[in-house]
Structures are given as C-alpha cells and as structure tokens.
Amino acid sequence: xxxxxxxxxxxxxxxxxxxxxxxxxxxxxxxxxxxxxxxxxxxxxxxxxxxxxxxxxxxxxxxxxxxxxxxxxxxxxxxxxxxxxxxxxxxxxxxxxxxxxxxxxxxxxxxxxxxxxxxxxxxxxxxxxxxxxxxxxxxxxxxxxxxxxxxxxxxxxxxxxxxxxxxxxxxxxxxxxxxxxxxxxxxxxxxxxxxxxxxxxxxxxxxxxxxxxxxxxxxxxxxxxxxxxxxxxxxxxxxxxxxxxxxxxxxxxxxxxxxxxxxxxxxxxxxxxxxxxxxxxxxxxxxxxxxxxxxxxxx
Amino acid sequence: xxxxxxxxxxxxxxxxxxxxxxxxxxxxxxxxxxxxxxxxxxxxxxxxxxxxxxxxxxxxxxxxxxxxxxxxxxxxxxxxxxxxxxxxxxxxxxxxxxxxxxxxxxxxxxxxxxxxxxxxxxxxxxxxxxxxxxxxxxxxxxxxxxxxxxxxxxxxxxxxxxxxxxxxxxxxxxxxxxxxxxxxxxxxxxxxxxxxxxxxxxxxxxxxxxxxxxxxxxxxxxxxxxxxxxxxxxxxxxxxxxxxxxxxxxxxxxxxxxxxxxxxxxxxxxxxxxxxxxxxxxxxxxxxxxxxxxxxxxxxxxxxx
Numbered sequence: 035x036x037x038x039x040x041x042x043x044x045x046x047x048x049x050x051x052x053x054x055x056x057x058x059x060x061x062x063x064x065x066x067x068x069x070x071x072x073x074x075x076x077x078x079x080x081x082x083x084x085x086x087x088x089x090x091x092x093x094x095x096x097x098x099x100x101x102x103x104x105x106x107x108x109x110x111x112x113x114x115x116x117x118x119x120x121x122x123x124x125x126x127x128x129x130x131x132x133x134x135x136x137x138x139x140x141x142x143x144x145x146x147x148x149x150x151x152x153x154x155x156x157x158x159x160x161x162x163x164x165x166x167x168x169x170x171x172x173x174x175x176x177x178x179x180x181x182x183x184x185x186x187x188x189x190x191x192x193x194x195x196x197x198x199x200x201x202x203x204x205x206x207x208x209x210x211x212x213x214x215x216x217x218x219x220x221x222x223x224x225x226x227x228x229x230x231x232x233x234x235x236x237x238x239x240x241x242x243x244x245x246x247x248x249x250x251x252x253x254x255x256x257x258x259x260x261x262x263x264x265x266x267x268x269x270x271x272x273x274x275x276x277x278x279x280x281x282x283x284x285x286x287x288x289x290x291x292x293x294x295x296x297x298x299x300x301x302x303x304x305x306x307x308x309x310x311x312x313x314x315x316x317x318x319x320x321x322x323x324x325x326x327x328x329x330x331x332x333x
Numbered sequence: 334x335x336x337x338x339x340x341x342x343x344x345x346x347x348x349x350x351x352x353x354x355x356x357x358x359x360x361x362x363x364x365x366x367x368x369x370x371x372x373x374x375x376x377x378x379x380x381x382x383x384x385x386x387x388x389x390x391x392x393x394x395x396x397x398x399x400x401x402x403x404x405x406x407x408x409x410x411x412x413x414x415x416x417x418x419x420x421x422x423x424x425x426x427x428x429x430x431x432x433x434x435x436x437x438x439x440x441x442x443x444x445x446x447x448x449x450x451x452x453x454x455x456x457x458x459x460x461x462x463x464x465x466x467x468x469x470x471x472x473x474x475x476x477x478x479x480x481x482x483x484x485x486x487x488x489x490x491x492x493x494x495x496x497x498x499x500x501x502x503x504x505x506x507x508x509x510x511x512x513x514x515x516x517x518x519x520x521x522x523x524x525x526x527x528x529x530x531x532x533x534x535x536x537x538x539x540x541x542x543x544x545x546x547x548x549x550x551x552x553x554x555x556x557x558x559x560x561x562x563x564x565x566x567x568x569x570x571x572x573x574x575x576x577x578x579x580x581x582x583x584x585x586x587x588x589x590x591x592x593x594x595x596x597x598x599x600x601x602x603x604x605x606x607x608x609x610x611x612x613x614x615x616x617x618x619x620x621x622x623x624x625x626x627x628x629x630x631x632x633x634x635x636x637x638x
Contacts, residue, residue: 039437040437040438043434043437043438044434047426047430047434050430051423051425051426054425055425110423113421114417114419114420114421115420115421115422115423117387117417117419117420118417118420118421118422118476120387121385121387121410121413121415121417122410122435122438122439123406123407123410123411123438123439124438125407277387
C-alpha cells in the first residue's frame with residue numbers, strides 16, 4: 035500500500051463523513067448561497083458588476099477551507115481519533131493531504147453553482163477565463179486548507195484554535211478584497227493588503243472573472259499561493275501531533291508566521307516594484323465605473 | 334524456548350517529575366497470551382504504548398518481532414494490531430466503513446467475516462455514535478485484527494464494561510490464543526489475568542515485581558491459606574500478627590488479611606484472642622491464595638487501591 039493509495043482511501047472516507055455533517059452543509063453550501071442571494075439583491079440590474087462579485091464570492095468560498103480543516107483536525111486530536119490512525123501505517127502526510135483534497139472536491143460543486151448563478155441569474159456577460167478560475171480555485175483551496183492545518187498544528191485546544199483562526203480570518207476577509215474592494219481603501223491600507231494571502235486569490239479571481247485575465251496575468255497570484263501552500267503543508271506535516279496530550283511548544287506558534295513568509299516577500303516586492311496595486315485598482319474601476327465587460331480596461 | 338517475540342529490557346520513562354517506568358524488564362514468546370497486571374499508575378499503559386510505538390522510552394530496550402517500535406515505521410505497524418485504552422472514531426462513521434477503512438491501509442488482510450466473528454453484523458450500518466460501550470470495544474478488537482497481525486496489544490480491553498460484555502471479550506481473547514496469536518494484555522482485573530494469560534508480570538511503581546504463570550505466582554504463596562477476618566473493634570496492637578500459624582497480617586479496607594500455614598490453629602487462637610479482648614467476630618472467609626494475595630504480599634496494597 036503506497037502513500038497515494040492511503041491518501042485516496044482517507045480522502046474517500048472524509049468525503050463520506052462530510053456529506054453526513056450538517057455543519058458542513060450549512061457552511062459550505064448554504065452560507066455561500068446566502069452570499070449569492072445577497073449579491074443578486076445588491077446587484078439588481080447592474081449586471082456589469084457580476085464578474086467582480088463572482089470573484090469575491092469565489093474567494094470567500096475557497097477561503098472557507100481555512101476554517102473547517104483546522105477545527106476538524108483539533109477535534110479529532112482532542113477526541114483521541116488521530117491516535118487510532120497512528121497505530122495504522124498512515125503517516126501525517128496522507129492524513130493532511132486527504133483533508134486538503136477532500137476539501138477541494140467539496141468546494142468544486144459550490145464553485146460551479148456560483149459561476150452558473152452569476153452567468154444565468156446575474157447575467158454575467160461572459161464566462162470569464164474559466165480555466166484560470168479553475169487553476170486559482172485549485173491552488174487557493176489547497177493553500178487556505180494548509181494555512182488552516184498549520185494553525186491546528188500549533189494550537190493545543192479548540193478555544194486557542196478558534197481565537198487564532200478569528201484573528202487571521204479577520205485579516206483575510208476584510209483586507210484581502212473578498213468583501214471590501216481593496217480599490218476603495220486609502221493608499222496606505224492598499225499597501226498593507228499586499229501582504230495578505232487572500233489578496234492574491236481575490237485579485238486573481240476578480241481579474242479572471244471580470245476581464246478574462248490570461249494565465250500570464252494571474253501567474254504571480256498563482257506563484258504566491260503555491261509557495262504559501264508548499265511551506266504551510268510542509269510545516270504542518272512536520273509539526274503534526276497525534277496525541278491529545280502532546281502540547282505544541284510555545285516557539286511552534288512562530289511557525290504560523292513563517293508560513294506567511296512567501297506573502298511577506300511578495301508583499302515587499304510588490305510594494306517596491308510590482309504592479310499588483312494597478313491590477314487591483316483596475317478591477318475596482320470596473321466595479322465603480324461600470325465599464326462594459328467585453329473590453330479589457332486600460333490601466 | 335525460541336527467540337522472544339517481545340523483548341523489554343530495563344525500560345525507563347519519565348513524565349516530568351513522575352517516574353512511570355523504572356527499569357521494567359520481561360519477554361514474551363510467540364503464541365503466548367502475556368498479561369501486565371498492576372494497579373492504576375503502575376506503568377502498564379506506558380509499557381504497552383512504548384511497545385506500540387506511540388511513545389518513546391527514555392532508556393532501555395523495547396523490541397517487537399526484532400523491530401524497534403520507535404524507528405521501524407510502517408513495516409512495524411503492518412505486523413501489529415492494538416486496542417488502545419483511550420481512543421475514538423468519527424461519530425458518523427459506520428461500523429462496516431471503519432473496518433473497510435482500516436483494512437485498506439494494510440497489504441495483508443484478515444479473512445472476511447470479522448463482522449460476524451465479533452457479532453457486529455446487525456450493527457454493520459450503524460454509526461459509531463450509536464454503539465454501546467461493549468459494541469465499541471468489540472469493534473476496536475475487530476479493527477485490531479483487520480491486518481491479521483502477529484502481535485496484538487490490548488490495553489485494558491474490558492475496563493468499564495459490564496460483566497456480561499467482559500465475558501464476551503474474554504471469549505474473543507481465548508479465541509486469539511487458540512489461533513496462536515501473541516497477545517500482550519494490560520489489566521487490573523485479577524480474574525482476567527488468571528483466566529486468560531499464559532504468563533503474568535505483576536508491575537508496580539514502574540517495575541516488574543513478579544513474573545510467571547498464574548500458578549507459579551500463586552505457588553509463591555504455597556502452603557499458606559488466606560483468612561480474611563472482620564471484627565467489631567480494632568485488636569490490640571500487633572496481636573493479630575502473633576496468632577499461631579500466621580506468617581503475614583495486613584489490614585485492608587477495614588478487614589484483616591492473614592496468611593496462615595496452619596489455619597485450624599490460627600482460627601482457634603483468633604477466637605481466644607477475641608474473647609480475651611471482649612471483641613466480636615463479624616465475618617471470616619478462608620480461601621486459597623489468588624494473584625491478588627500475591628500482589629498484596631508483594632506490595633502491601635490491593636490492586637485497585
């Protein structure tokens with residue numbers, strides 16, 4: 035039995051368990067749909083906004099994997115479920131990878147539904163760059179799942195997990211451009227937002243959905259997210275704890291910050307040399323000036 | 334005797350200032366049902382969890398099938414099965430799914446029919462959360478056998494279960510013995526050790542203080558009879574221990590446990606003593622020495638103190 039086979043076995047059972055979980059249905063299906071309904075009401079007949087709104091809603095959906103996985107992992111550890119798996123020939127890698135893959139599979143139908151609603155209910159004028167959207171959703175889902183896993187790896191109790199999750203989530207949701215357009219921020223806050231992982235996902239998805247950005251135009255977003263994914267996954271694998279009483283040393287919490295290093299580097303680079311803020315503001319102009327969707331706006 | 338399948342030599346384990354193991358040593362032969370008998374906190378779970386690869390020893394040697402549990406990884410896990418003392422499964426996992434899930438992790442699998450063998454067929458589609466304590470424990474045993482392991486570790490497999498379920502678990506363990514599986518079982522139930530184990534190591538304060546077959550251990554108290562006496566008032570200081578034929582005397586939970594080489598003479602002397610002290614005999618029980626007596630003799634305490 036190889037690592038791949040064990041990962042796939044665990045992925046299948048996680049999918050089955052998720053389908054039986056009412057909380058999963060609420061947070062993964064009902065909540066995004068509530069956002070969608072809100073968007074439908076908000077947009078009314080301003081169909082030019084649909085692409086931008088789709089980008090924001092997709093970002094929120096994909097980022098949701100950050101919450102679910104960390105809470106589930108800590109619950110499993112506290113209940114002694116993980117130690118039963120530890121007796122079996124299953125390593126930390128397949129345990130973590132299966133969480134990420136199953137989360138991705140669960141997000142896909144919701145993502146598809148959101149795209150369909152935007153296209154046919156909100157009358158989005160084109161499909162956006164669907165392949166680019168799929169790539170960003172895939173990398174983004176894995177990245178935010180991994181960031182959730184690293185929080186679970188360095189926290190000892192559910193309360194601690196929720197506290198750290200809330201702090202990080204606030205930054206993601208309010209500074210990342212998923213709820214409040216970054217283009218509406220004062221300039222200094224826009225510069226801070228360049229350090230937020232969610233910003234790369236939101237900007238990439240909004241660009242792909244709003245003006246059909248090419249792969250090349252979202253490559254930086256993809257690289258930033260992929261580096262974050264690699265670092266966060268490897269750290270959470272190394273810091274993985276099976277036993278309820280195995281406490282994370284205080285210094286381990288610093289690893290959460292280490293997982294954000296790629297975004298700090300990208301943020302610093304963008305602040306000095308990059309064009310990310312130009313893209314962010316271009317996306318926002320589409321929203322604020324209601325530019326026609328068919329034409330790529332000038333910078 | 335061949336090479337032992339489980340080997341423990343001079344094992345030490347500390348949890349901060351608490352010394353859980355202080356040089357425990359024993360070995361188990363292939364096909365043996367071996368019991369670690371001792372009170373709570375004696376070091377049984379630490380020993381078994383080191384052997385399962387769940388904990389690291391501070392010092393000493395632990396080998397299972399010649400492998401170091403700490404370093405042998407998947408190869409080691411593929412040949413063992415275990416029932417852990419404190420563990421759980423996802424609440425919405427079905428019994429059949431749990432067995433299939435764990436079976437899929439191993440290259441070698443037990444024959445189909447574990448559900449039937451462990452009387453779980455009717456509960457195959459039930460969620461883990463819907464099982465009774467006994468059913469959960471039967472499932473844990475079935476899961477420990479999905480890979481047809483060479484060595485099975487059972488950490489207090491009947492703790493907290495009612496007597497009927499306990500007897501069902503005993504039957505299953507007896508069946509394992511019949512199939513020549515090597516079983517290491519920890520327990521603080523005397524009955525379990527006497528009934529199931531080929532050999533028993535009595536463990537206390539992190540050390541093995543006696544080791545042998547239940548019969549051999551009881552023969553350590555050979556020639557003595559246990560007399561347990563309850564009296565209305567405490568006797569005069571040391572008077573019970575001076576009775577004729579008495580080799581040891583201890584007060585345990587308000588009763589006096591006497592070991593006597595000449596029971597009739599001891600009883601006559603006891604009656605005379607009580608008359609002289611104007612005391613009253615409330616109850617008197619005589620029995621052959623049990624493992625509990627062996628434990629009391631060695632430690633001065635009952636197993637579940």
